[in-house]
Amino acid sequence: MHHTTREGRFAAALVEAADTLTETFDTGDHLRRVAExxxxxxxxxxxxxxxxxxxxxxxxxxxxxxxxxxxALELLAAQRDGGPCLESHGSGRPVPPVSIGVAHAAARWPEFTERALRHGVVATFAVPVRRRGTRFGALNVFATALPNCASDSWRSELVVARALADAVALGLENHRAYDRSRSLAGQLQEALSSRVRIEQAKGMLAERWQVGTDEAFTALRGHARRRRMSLDRVARAVIEGGPVDRL
Incomplete structure (x- = not known):
């Protein structure tokens, strides 16, 4: 859906920033879209x-x-030794508008401010990307004019930036939980599949040797220990027709 009003575009951006529950999610692409x-x-x-x-x-x-x-990526990378992103992330609070020229003269974030001046950036501010007690990083905005911090316009921009940062944090937290649940589901499925294979191999050996399933399982386990193989790997071999030592 195409949104023409600022409010509509803002609402759509919040939904996009929080929408991370997909198997094809890519962190870098997601951050770039939110920055756009x-x-x-x-x-x-x-x-x-x-x-x-x-x-x-x-x-x-x-x-x-x-x-x-x-x-833009260069300005972010230039903050490895200090910058509004690291400062906002570390404190968990916004870094209000900073004059790049003033910061550079005061030797505040030297590498970052030098790069910013080279690109004609006049001011910057940052807000933390965090969800409750978890800090993920920071959102950084660069401007070619100094904002009036006393104006309603500046306060409105800060509200928008913080809301986007909060939506990003929510999305990242949800994706982590999504990844954990998928990983756990995969582990449980593999454990179940392994158990089924072991039971199948045990039954095949019992039929092959005309013995009880307990004896067949003892032989299966003993073979795995002597060969230093997992029980599941030995079971796979049995299912595929491989031999097992019978003691």
Missing amino acids: RCVELLSAWAAGIVLIDGGEAVALGGSASGGREEA
């Missing part, structure tokens, strides 16, 4: 999201107006 929506909604020069684990960036996605996505 952020640029569109805030009329920003660029925006990006960095996911941080153990103080290191583990994933990032950026977008910029005029097709300068590489510049």
Whole structure:
């Protein structure tokens, strides 16, 4: 559905940011799409999201107006030694608009501010990507003009950015839970399948040797131990017609 109003586009962006329950989910693509929506909604020069684990960036996605996505990614990557993303992530609070020129003169985030000035970025702010007590990273917005922090416009932009960041965090948390549930389901299915194969192999040996199933299982287990093989692997071999030592 095409949304023409800002409110409609904002609502659609929130849904997109939280929609992560798919098998084809790709973190980098997801972050890039959210960054695109952020640029569109805030009329920003660029925006990006960095996911941080153990103080290191583990994933990032950026977008910029005029097709300068590489510049946006460069500004995110330049924050490995300090920047609004790391600061917001570390504190769990927004970093309000910062003049790049002032920050550079004060030697605050030297590498980042130097790159930002090179691209004509005048100001930046960041909000944390977090869900309750879990901090995932930060969303960073870059502008070519200093906002008036006392204006309603700035407060509105901060609300939009924080809402998008919260939706991203919700989506990431849900995808982690989705991955865990799929992994657990796979493990349970494999355990069940293994048990079925072992029972099948046990029955085949009992019939082959004309013995009870307990004796057949003892032989199956003993063969696995002597050959240092898993019981399931031995069962597979039996089902495929392979021999088993009978003691």
